[in-house]
Amino acid sequence: MRVLYQEELIERVREVCAADDGLDAALMYGSFAAGEADEHSDIEFWLFFTTRRRAEIEPRSWCAGIAPTSYGLLNEFGTYVAFFPGLVRGEFHFATVDEIATVAEWPARGAEVERMLMVDRRGALAPMLRGLPQRYVPPVDSPEVITKYCDPFVNWLVLAHHLAARGEDLRAWDALGHAQRHLLWMARLAEESTAHWLTPSRGAERELSAETAAELRAATSAASPQEALRAALELGRRLWPVIATRYGLSAPTALFAELDAALRNPRV
Numbered sequence: 001m002r003v004l005y006q007e008e009l010i011e012r013v014r015e016v017c018a019a020d021d022g023l024d025a026a027l028m029y030g031s032f033a034a035g036e037a038d039e040h041s042d043i044e045f046w047l048f049f050t051t052r053r054r055a056e057i058e059p060r061s062w063c064a065g066i067a068p069t070s071y072g073l074l075n076e077f078g079t080y081v082a083f084f085p086g087l088v089r090g091e092f093h094f095a096t097v098d099e100i101a102t103v104a105e106w107p108a109r110g111a112e113v114e115r116m117l118m119v120d121r122r123g124a125l126a127p128m129l130r131g132l133p134q135r136y137v138p139p140v141d142s143p144e145v146i147t148k149y150c151d152p153f154v155n156w157l158v159l160a161h162h163l164a165a166r167g168e169d170l171r172a173w174d175a176l177g178h179a180q181r182h183l184l185w186m187a188r189l190a191e192e193s194t195a196h197w198l199t200p201s202r203g204a205e206r207e208l209s210a211e212t213a214a215e216l217r218a219a220t221s222a223a224s225p226q227e228a229l230r231a232a233l234e235l236g237r238r239l240w241p242v243i244a245t246r247y248g249l250s251a252p253t254a255l256f257a258e259l260d261a262a263l264r265n266p267r268v
Contacts, residue, residue, distance in 0.1 A: 004037070004038075004039055005039075005084075005085070005086055005088060006032065006037065006039075006041060006042075006043050006088055007032070009043055009066060009067055009084060009088065009090065010028065010032060010043055012066045012067060013026075013028075013043070013045060013066055013090075013118070014118050016062075016065055016066055017047070017118050017119045018119060020049075020053070021053075022049050022050050022052065022053025022054075022056070023047060023048070023049050023050075023053065023119055023121075024048050024049065024050060024097045024100075024119075024121050024122060024124070025048040025097070025100060025119055025120045025121065025122070025124060025125040026045060026046065026047045026048065026118040026119040026120075027045065027046050027116045027117055027118060027125060027129070028043070028044065028045050028115070028116055028118055029044050029045070029046065029109070029110055029111065029116060030042060030043070030044035030091075030110070031044075032044075033110065033111035033112075033115045033116045034110055034111040034115075035111070035115070036203075042088070042089040042090065042091055043088065043089075043090045043091070044090070044091040044092075045090075045091070045092050045093065045118070046093045046095060046103075047092060047093065047094055047095060048095050048096060048097050048099060048100050048125070049094070049095070049096055049097070050096070050097060051096050051097070051098070054094065054095070054096045057094060059072065059080040059082075059092060059094055060072045060080075060082070062092075062094075063080070063082035063090065063092060064082075066082075066084075066090075067084050067085065068084070068085060069082045069083055069084055070083045070084075070085075071083045075091075079091050079092065079093050080092045080093075080094060097124070100124050100125055100128060101128070103125065103128040103129065103132070104128050104131055104132070106132055107132075107136040107198060108132055108133050108134060108135055108136035108198070109129050109132040109133070109134055110134065110135070111134065112134065113126060113129045113130055116129060117129070135195065135197075136197050136198055137194060137197070138185075138189070138194055138197055140189065140192075140194065142247075143247035143249060145189055145243065146243065146244060146247065146249060149182055149185040149186060149189065150182070150186055150240055150243060150244070152178070152179075152182045153179050153182035153183055153186060153236055154236065154252060154255060154256075156175050156176070156178040156179035156182065157175075157176075157179045157229065157232055157233060157236065157259065158255075158259060159175045160172045160173075160175035160176045160179060160225060160229055161229055161259060161262060161263065163175055163225070164224075164225040164226055164229060165262075165266060169224070169225050172225040172229075173225055173228075176219075176225060176228050176229070176232065179232055180216070180219055180220050180228075180232060181200065181201075183216065183219060183232055183235060183236060183239075184200035184201055184204060184216065185197075185200050186236065186239045186240065186243060187200075187204070187208055187212050187216060187235070187239055188200055188204075188207075188208070189239075189242075189243045190212075190238075190239040190242040190243055191208055191209060191212060193207045193208055195207055204216065212235070212239075215231065215234070215235040215238075216235065218231035218235075219231040219232040219235055226263065226266070229263055230263055233256065233259060233260060233263065236256070237251070237256050237260075240252075
């Protein structure tokens with residue numbers, strides 16, 4: 001079996017972590033920890049240093065000690081992203097020991113504890129991980145899912161309609177991106193396929209029916225915002241009642257009908 005370059009990098013990260021006396025604990029998360037990775041997967045880590053050691057670290061230099069990097073940046077979440085040979089992305093959260101306690105607030109860990117732990121010098125990290133569920137399960141037994149996942153879909157969809165009608169196609173696509181993410185959650189709710197819930201697009205082609213996957217694709221790859229709107233509306237109209245009837249609720253059929261009419265008869 002061919003060893004992926006990412007696996008070589010992971011072993012190198014493990015070695016660098018073990019050799020850094022100022023590193024109190026470290027974990028790996030994501031695809032490789034979950035055993036779902038391929039040659040396109042990132043490598044992802046949380047690194048918990050002593051306060052003094054963290055103050056000394058320059059992320060670019062620390063990552064360069066693993067392998068040559070072509071670039072590095074802080075993403076919008078404050079995570080350092082290093083680009084290794086072959087366009088391999090590495091995400092590194094440079095944290096302090098004080099932040100180990102925040103692990104207990106994660107919605108799920110996403111993998112087995114033994115596959116995640118890389119360093120745990122004081123044994124403080126392992127209990128935090130073991131206290132988390134391996135997979136996040138949405139509250140499917142509560143009508144709260146309508147409010148949290150279905151309502152935002154139609155809110156963004158109607159906004160996208162108005163933006164497209166105004167001719168603001170780029171802003172309409174932005175709104176559709178939000179609508180489509182909620183549409184993915186709706187598809188998972190309707191088909192009772194809640195794996196990878198926190199990243200609903202992940203594995204969607206494998207975990208959802210071929211029909212739904214095709215409809216989702218139509219709502220995300222249309223040539224114009226108007227076409228994407230129609231595709232998203234039709235799929236949303238199909239999925240929402242499946243979810244709502246479980247809680248004795250109904251879909252916003254009147255709103256769907258009005259939006260459908262507006263899309264069929266756009267104002268000139």
